Amino acid sequence: MWWKGNVVIELKSAEEIGRMAVAGQFVGELLAELRGVAAVGVNLMDIERHARGRIKERGAESCYWDYAPSFGRGPFRNVLCLSVNDAVLHGLPTDYVLRDGDLVSIDMALGIGGWVADSALSFVVGTPDPADLKLIECTEVALEAGIAAAQPGGRLGDVSAAIGAVAHEYGYGVNGEFGGHGIGRTMHESPHVGNSGRAGRGMKLDPGLTIAIEPWFCRSTDKIKFDPDGWTIRSADGSRTAHSEHTIAITESGPQVLTRRPAAGPAAGPAAGSGLRADAVEQ
Known part of the structure; x- marks a missing residue:
């Protein structure tokens, strides 16, 4: 256990991280599967129903x-x-039917055997706008940078600073209201993992810490607004958005990605033809 004030952060054993990895593997596999289901002409509720069926088959629980x-x-x-x-x-x-060029983000968190994993990806259905592919690429590169910065003995600010640096390199602003989070027995645990910050600051990254890192950016603003449903968050100016996320564990040998997805085929994935690095596409 790790305490900060009245906040308790649970450090997981290698066995517990292994159990989280079971949930993470299924999350990664199902996200890749859903990416294949989504296409021009497909209703969003059909994607939701497909996910419900697969989750039930696996005996998993939606968070x-x-x-x-x-x-x-x-x-x-x-x-x-x-x-x-x-x-x-x-x-x-x-009940929305996907149209050519739509930018879609899927976010999913599941529990298996009392342990949770959370992941998200963005992609374009149909004909992509290069500006959308650049935005998606930024979230994926920022996610890679955040994971690489999550080294044992480092600081949480190292992760946030790495994400923010990539966003600024691509020319995007960063909203500080929502970000990554601790995860383990439940979907949202401490600490908060911001998408910008100062390297060398924040809590120490001890082995056993498990967090979800999730960069998300809007094309031309860092402001957001809520739909009347109280849930859906949009860019304040109506510009396109993208979101990538992985659950990771800090281990003695470095960060371990628990939700990595199967490698995409040559015509699959958000970045087909976009010039994205293969490791970014395959996460």
């Missing part, structure tokens, strides 16, 4: 179903966050 934080109107009654175009976080699956 989203009945989730009721301080924001939002009533409990969340879906297993996916499906955010399209200017929506970036907590998008409610709706």
Whole structure:
């Protein structure tokens, strides 16, 4: 255990991290599968229903179903966050049919055997706008940078600073209201993992710490607004958005990604033809 004030942060054993990895593997596999389901002409609710069926088959539990934080109107009654175009976080699956060029973000958190993993990815269906691919690439490169900075003995600010530096290199602003988080027995635990910060600051990254790192950016603003549903978060100016996330564990030998997805085929993934590095596409 690690204490900061009245906040208790649980450090996981190697065995417990292994159990989280079981959930993480399924999350990664299912996200890759859902990426293949999403296409022009597909209804968002069909993607949601597909996920529900697969989760039930696996005997997993959605961390989203009945989730009721301080924001939002009533409990969340879906297993996916499906955010399209200017929506970036907590998008409610709706009766919307995907159109050519839509930018889609899928976020999912599941529990298996009492241990949780959380991950997200963004991609374009149909004909991509190069500006959208650049935005998606930024979130993926920022995620890689944040993971690489999550070294044992380092500081949480190292992770946040690495993410923010990539965003600024690409020319995007960073919103500080929502970011990554601790994770383990439940979906949202301490600490908060900001998408910008100062290297060398914050809590020490001790082996056993498990966190979800999730860079998300809007193309031309760092401001957000909520839909009337109280859940869906959009860019304040209506510009496109993207979101990438992995659950990782800090180990003695470095960061371990628990939600890595299977390698994409040559025509799959958000970056087909975009020039993204293969390791970024395959996460």
